[in-house]
Amino acid sequence: MLHDRLLKAIDTLGFTKPTDVQLAALPPALEGKDLMVGAETGSGKTLAFVIPMLQHFLDNPSPNTGTRGLILTPTRELAEQVCQSVKDLAAFTRITTMTVCGGTSFKEQAAEIRKNPEILVATPGRLVEHLERETMDFADLEFLVLDEADRMLDMGFRDEVMAVAEICRKERQSMLFSATLSHRGVRALLPEILNEPQELMLNTHQSGQENIHQQIILADDDKHKERLVEWLLANEQFDKVIIFSNTRLKAQWLAKSLQRQNRRSGVLHGDMSQDERKHVMNLMREGKINILVATDVAARGLDIQGLDMVINFDMARSGDEHLHRVGRTGRQDNKGLAVSLIDHSEWNLMSSIERYLKLSFERRRLKGVEGSYKGPKKIKASGKAAGTKKRKTDGKGDRKAAKPADKQRQRNVKQAGKRPSNKPSLGDGSMPMMKKKKPATD
Template identity: 80%
Template sequence: MLHDRLLKAIDKLGFTQPTAVQLAALPPALEGKDLIVGAETGSGKTLAFVIPMLQHFLDNPSPNTGTRGLILTPTRELAEQVCQSVKDLATFTRVTTMTVCGGTGFKEQAAEMRKNPEILVATPGRLMEHLERETLDFGDLEFLVLDEADRMLDMGFRDEVLAITEICRKDRQSMVFSATLTHPGVHDLLPRVLNEPEQLLLNTPQNAQANIQQQIILADDDKHKERLVEWLLANETYDKVIIFTNTRVKAQWLAKSLQRQNRRSGVLHGEMSQDERKHVMGLMRSGKINILVATDVAARGLDIQGLDMVINFDMARKGDEHLHRVGRTGRQDKPGLAICLIEHTEWNLMSSIERYLRIKFERRTLKGVEANYKGPKKLKASGKAAGTKKKKSDGKDGKKSAAKPEGKQRLRDRKQVGKRRTTAAPKPPADLADGFMPLKKKRSDSDS
């Protein structure tokens, strides 16, 4: 049974019944077991690991210790979101929490951590800096959670995650939660983080996000994609929308283009400071802007109410990233729309993602802004070119027979055309090989 203070906070947040991932993960987590959980984005994973942590702290108060819980996330935005969830659930408790991310002053963070918050939500890079400078100690750590572990590995944080894990106390409870657990490095990482874990796989990439309508629209180039985006924003019904690009430069260019059209839009990418990123996300969540142009920094874990459309200006580079992008919409069983703009260089990538997810994107054309590109041309039949026929000749039996192709002519044969051919002299017998006739043997007295 959950603590009364937790139940009071859950009631205040308006949660009436647990999600599928919470139903599966909460019982073993509350028993203290290590877990590895794969569940689709937007399914309530955060509460599934925060509730057991807070329940343990309330059942076992230890006010004079250091950090007792650590949650690692790949991005600052996700760290801020998870930290806010912890604060909301801990409203009626004395459990304190803070984020440890880049983009804010190191000294200020170190001063805040000296107050011994019980829970830290951190990104691996900045946390490792604190550990190296010995401004942090995990000797009292009781809980370790890796949220979106595959993304942390993609971002190159493998060494940092392993180093942090080694510093943590051995007799701890550890949990790994992610929308996808297919990263090849994750299975190498798990034995070093978890101890006899219980595995809960609530979804696979192939069956996730069934309530999201996924479409593709063919495009000629970026300028044509810009016109397609304008058409979609003017004609589709939506509350909020995220437009994903693969590069920071393209995100800034597209955001400025939309702002020139007086659209309430903002931009989010990894080169922005933490304050700038928090400001933009605040504007998006409050509804002061309703269009966010972003790189994949916004693809993981972000929960924005009313986000009912995602546009991939650039196709995601792999299937798992596509899942996380479109997973910003259609959350908690609500319908969503995801549209990918595809030019000729992206067709093969789009097809490979279709095969990986075992789905077929709906093909769509926007009247008045159609692309000249119509998809790949059909491949010709193998062998001779289509439309050609083999020459046939009449055989002795009157039946048609295929003419034999002429053999390849050698260069030295072509040089001899028109020249008089000479016949080589016959090779002499073996006994004339030296050019002399053998001498007759003289008769001797012994021969007679």
């Protein structure tokens, strides 16, 4: 049975029934077992690892120890969101938590860490920096959670994750959560981090997509895509929308274009300071802006109420990234729309993502803003291999065998009127003379 203070917080937050991942993960996690969980984005997995941690701390108070719980996330935005979830669930307890991320003052963080918060939510890069400067230790650590483990590996944090796991206390409970447990690097981490884990696979590539209507629109180039975005924003019904771009420069360009149209829009990318990123996210959550142009820094973990449309200005570079982008909408049984704008250089990528996700995106055309690109040209099937000639048969379906004399006459006809070659035949035992190449001149 959960602690009364946890139940009070859950009731205050308005949660009435657990999600599938919570139903599956909470019982073994509360028993102290290590877990590896595959669950789609927006499934409620944050509570599946925060509740067991808080329950353990309430059942086993230890006020004079250091950090007892560590949650690693790939991005600052996800760290902030998870930290807020911890604070909400711990609202009626004295359990403290803080984020340890880049983009903020190192000295200020070190001062906060000296106050011994029981739970840290951190990104790997900044956390390793604190460990190297010996501003924290994990001698008292009881819980280690890797949230969005596949994304951390994709971002190149494997060495940092392994360094953190190595310095943590061996007698701990560890949990790994990932949207794609099939990721080639995730399972390689298991022997180093988890101890005889229980595996819970609650998603496939298609799960979590049922509430999302996915479409593609063909485009000529970025300027044409800009016009398509303008049409969608003017004609689709939405509360909030995220537009994804693959590069920071393109995201900034598109955001400025929308602002010139007096649209309430903001931009989010990895080169912004932490304060700038938090400010933009707060504006979005509060409804002061309703359009966010972002790079993939926003594709993981962000939960924004009322986000009912996603536009891929650029197609995601992989099926997993596409999965996480469109997963910003259609959350918690709500309906969502995801539109991908595809130019000639993205068709093959889009097709490979369709095959990977085992989905078929709806093809859509917007009247008045159609482009000239219609997709790859289709080659009509002729019933025979291209470049082959009709073979002669003997009337019984077998190819007629040409007689040697006939072949010689055909060669003689072809050579008629041509100058005799001075080159020796390769069949007479001699080798043709090779001309020396002239040296190249400047």
